[in-house]
Amino acid sequence: MQYVLTEEQNAFREMIHRFLEVHSSSSRIRSASLTELGWDRDVWQQLCAEFEVPATCVPEAYGGHGFGLTELAILAEEMGRALYCGPFFGSTVLASLVISNGATDEMKKLLLPELVKGNKLAALAIAETCDRWRAADVTMVATDDGDHWRLNGEKLFVVDGLGADFLIVIARCAAKGEIGIFKVSSRDQSLSRLEMQGIDRTRRMSRVRFNNTQATKISRAGDVGDLVDDALDQATICLCAEMVGGAERLLESAIEYSKVRFQFGRPIGSFQALKHRAADLFVDIELAKAAARCAATAVDDGDENISELASIAKAAASEAYMSAALETVQFYGGIGFTWENDTHLWFRRAKSSEVFLGTADWHRERFIKQIAA
Amino acid sequence: MTETVSLATEQQVRDDVRDWIALNWNVKLSLSEWRELLADSGWGAPSWPARWYGKGLPATMNSIVEEEFFNAQVVGVTRKGANRLAAQTILAHGTDAHKKRFLRPMLTGAETWCQLFSEPGSGSDLAGAMTRAVRDGDRYIVNGQKVWTSMAHISDWGILLARTDMDVPKHQGLSFFLIDMRQPGIEVRPLRQMNGHASFNEVFFDNAVVNENDRLEDEGDGWRVATTTLLNERRNFDVASKKHTGFDRQEQIYVEEAEEIAVALAPHSWYPQREGRIDLLLPRAIERGKFGDAALRQEIARLFVLQRCREMASQRARAAIEAGGTPGPEGSVGKLAGARVSRECARVHTIISGADAMLDGVDSELNGTVAEIFLSTPANSLAGGTDEIQKNILAERVLGMPKEPRNDVDRPFKGVPKNAL
Incomplete structure (x- = not known):
């Protein structure tokens, strides 16, 4: 296993970091998150044109760059650090990974090149109730009317569902009930997409209702639940990288403030009470970072225990990010509780990420049952 | 390019060790005879200078050589006491006379060393040492007390940090000595810990004598020398090779080595428990029928x-x-995480025990192991730099937070407020 990033990977990270510093500054995030779409089209187009972000981990056969999850996670870490709001996670991570893992070769050839160029966006519709993020939890049924598959029911927490050109929907095929992957055009009139108002305005989610909506099956015959779950584990690992980036940003900001804020004639950062909490947080974040980085590398190495590593990473990142957010507000003191201070932007993302794609409790339960088996 | 070179060198080192072993290893030699041979060859301490029992190789080659020795079941140099730390310090700061006198028996195990740094009054604040060394002609008279001294009871020599000047700031008034432990002015007493074991000693100096010649560097340079020792202690810990517990073989030389290791390890039989015995958690939870408890599974x-x-x-x-x-300083992350693991292990082990956590010895599960875990794990947050010191290191050196104002560095040590008890 490769434990440290290569020079090329670091250079790549540095490049995207510098771009986001300018184009995903807190003032840009604030203004973008006030728009109806929730993100800035120009910035996304630049990310596609200059860095070809959506191509990163798509295989070359489908028009991508063929890098691994390690590189995708590097991007996610920087996006999380800058709190980038845009279709990266919804389309490039969630939807593309499900297509890459679970669609037939023919469908990948059809769908991935469009996503890679960035001129089309996709969103993943899987969850139907709160706390259910895996294929086995899906109950929505797809019926075959002879000519087409038809979907009925509702999907929740569809990330960037409003901006997507098509939806990737996980549903059970009628008759045998096996898990399949379906594609639905978002222009379909039978579809209703409603924004779910969230605490984190930088990650938009929607509620999608299907009313006898026409769908194309893009997975092979038979149950592909395992492939969907593989994709979700990979997406979870990217989410963890994102969370680690966000947590690091919070800690940096808290520490910078502690050096310039003077009380009782000293910078507050010189008080041991704050130093020790900063050090504890640093340890939490370093541990979560190790788990996220190793999990991504393990995917690229073809390791078998990915779900275990994804759960370890998610359990660690969930707690590290939320404590970073709470501590950062406390480091800032009163000003940290104001709307004007940027901390609450990350504070919101920390909670929403903590419970997204499985809570820490859920991941711990899955992990312990796996190793006890 | 660099990689190919280092690979070639590694292979070359392996070849050289194997050739030397093939020519010289003789299972019929006694332990001391073999180690004398080993010391002369340079393969006992490959990263030491060729002049002083080494091969002048980079430190990264040590583990390569060790591996070759292990695979060929060849006995290496002694690992007992503070021999290695003392040697590293003497190599960096000793005179040729020191090196000539001390290095060889440090490798062969003919002499055992201990480290006399910590005191009852200065643990985290090591530079606040109060043990005095007062000059008396060409020697010093030592009075005071050291604590947590491993192996002092079987040591021939000790590396000693003592105060030679009270009138200068604390870091400038220390000197570093090599002291003969076999003298009437030194008394060694075992120190019993809260878990009942006595793995360390207290060392009392009552007009003990150390020769001026056995001081490393100048008077007042002791802190700088001690820093070398501490840095190596940290580094040895970071790259710690697998614990060598001897080869399970009957020939005399193996038996002698096993005895030496047994003496060194005996006081530390509780160390696995100190780490928390995470390996026992799942089997215990399942065996005691508690794995069905969702709250415990989360823990x-x-x-x-x-x-x-x-x-x-x-x-x-x-x-x-x-x-x-x-x-x-990133090493502090590992140290803190390790302390967390052991502390949490003790908590979860006793949750699994329930009321049985009140029991010890023959009346308890695993003959007192859980009690020993509970009573040993606090050591991990103290030994080798407390959690608080580790956190200060991270905060100040990694995160760049401002130092705490101090009132002990810019004035003569005698004017610094000291322990009130």
Whole structure:
């Protein structure tokens, strides 16, 4: 296993970091998150044109760059650090990974090149109730009317569902009930997409209702639940990288403030009470970072225990990010509780990420049952 | 390019060791005869200078040579006491006379060393040492007390940090000595810990004598010398090779080595318990029928997550060192995470025990092991630099937070407020 990033990977990270510093500054995030779409089209187009972000981990056969999850996670870490709001996670991570893992070769050839160029966006519709993020939890049924598959029911927490050109929907095929992957055009009139108002305005989610909506099956015959779950584990690992980036940003900001804020004639950062909490947080974040980085590398190495590593990473990142957010507000003191201070932007993302794609409790339960088996 | 060169060198070193072993290893020699041979060859301490029992190889080659010795079942140099630390310090700061007198028996095990740094009054604040060394002609008279001294009861020599000047600031008034432990002015008493074991000693100096010649560097330079020792202690800990417990073979030389190791390890039979025995958690939970308890499963999972993250973080740190970095203050992350693991293990083990956590010895599960875990794990947050010191290191050296104002460095040590008890 490769434990440290290569020079090329670091250079790549540095490049995207510098771009986001300018184009995903807190003032840009604030203004973008006030728009109806929730993100800035120009910035996304630049990310596609200059860095070809959506191509990163798509295989070359489908028009991508063929890098691994390690590189995708590097991007996610920087996006999380800058709190980038845009279709990266919804389309490039969630939807593309499900297509890459679970669609037939023919469908990948059809769908991935469009996503890679960035001129089309996709969103993943899987969850139907709160706390259910895996294929086995899906109950929505797809019926075959002879000519087409038809979907009925509702999907929740569809990330960037409003901006997507098509939806990737996980549903059970009628008759045998096996898990399949379906594609639905978002222009379909039978579809209703409603924004779910969230605490984190930088990650938009929607509620999608299907009313006898026409769908194309893009997975092979038979149950592909395992492939969907593989994709979700990979997406979870990217989410963890994102969370680690966000947590690091919070800690940096808290520490910078502690050096310039003077009380009782000293910078507050010189008080041991704050130093020790900063050090504890640093340890939490370093541990979560190790788990996220190793999990991504393990995917690229073809390791078998990915779900275990994804759960370890998610359990660690969930707690590290939320404590970073709470501590950062406390480091800032009163000003940290104001709307004007940027901390609450990350504070919101920390909670929403903590419970997204499985809570820490859920991941711990899955992990312990796996190793006890 | 660099990689091919270092690979070639590694292979070359392996070849050289194997050739030398093939020519010289003789299972019929006594332990001391063999080690004399080994000391002369340079293969006992490959990273030491060729002039002083080494091969002048980079430190990274030590583990390569060790591996070759282990695979060929060849006995290496002694690992007892503070011999290695003392040797590293003498190599850096000793005169040729020191090196000539001390290095060889340090390798062969003919002499055992201990480290006399910590005091009852100065643990975290090591530079606040109060043990005095007062000059008397060409010698010093030592009075005071050291504590937590491993192996002092069987040591021939000690590396001693003592105060030679009270009128200068604390770091400038210390000197570093090599002291003969076999003298009437030194008394060694075992120190019993809260878990009932006595793994360390207290060392009392009552007009003990040390020769002026046995001082390393100048008077007042002791802190600088001690820093070398501490840095090596940290580094040895970071790159610690697998614990060698001897070869299970009947020939005399193996038996002698096994005895030497047994003496060194005997006081530390509780060390596995100090780490928390995470290996026992799942089997105990299942055996006691508690794995069905969702709250307990969460506790165990939380702990396993922490442990796995810690392992991955330390592999990352090691990889970073191998990729050319130097072991830095990041080592504190591992130390703190390790202390967390052991503390949490003690908590979860006793949750699994329930009311049985009140029991010890023959009346308890696993003959007192859980009690020993409970009573030993606090050591991990104290030994080798307390959690608080580790956190200060991270905060100040890694995160760059401002130092705490101090009132003990810019004035003569005698004017610094001291322990009130």
